[in-house]
Amino acid sequence: MKTASMENTKDAPVKPRERAAGGPLEWWGRGRTFLGEVRAELRRVTWPSRAEVVATTWVVLLTSAFFGTYLWGLDVLFARAVAWAFKALGAA
Numbered sequence: 001m002k003t004a005s006m007e008n009t010k011d012a013p014v015k016p017r018e019r020a021a022g023g024p025l026e027w028w029g030r031g032r033t034f035l036g037e038v039r040a041e042l043r044r045v046t047w048p049s050r051a052e053v054v055a056t057t058w059v060v061l062l063t064s065a066f067f068g069t070y071l072w073g074l075d076v077l078f079a080r081a082v083a084w085a086f087k088a089l090g091a092a
Contacts, residue, residue: 048056
C-alpha cells in the first residue's frame with residue numbers, strides 16, 4: 001500500500017501573470033472594453049414588461065402587508081401573554 005508524501009506530489013502548473021501593455025494609461029482602454037461588454041450583455045437581458053412589473057410589485061406589497069400584520073398580531077399576543085404571566089406570578 002502506497003501513501004502520498006511530499007516527494008510523490010507534483011505542484012500544479014502556475015500560469016504567469018500577464019502584464020498589460022501600454023503602461024499606466026492602459027486602464028482607459030480596459031475601461032472602454034469593459035463598458036462595451038456591459039452594453040452587449042444588457043442587450044441580451046430579457047426585460048419584464050410593464051404589466052409584469054406592476055403585477056409582481058402588487059404581490060410583494062400584499063405579501064409584505066400580510067406578514068407585517070401577522071407578525072404584529074403575534075407580537076401583541078405574546079406581549080399580553082407575558083404581561084399576564086408576570087401579573088399572575090406576582091412579578092409585576
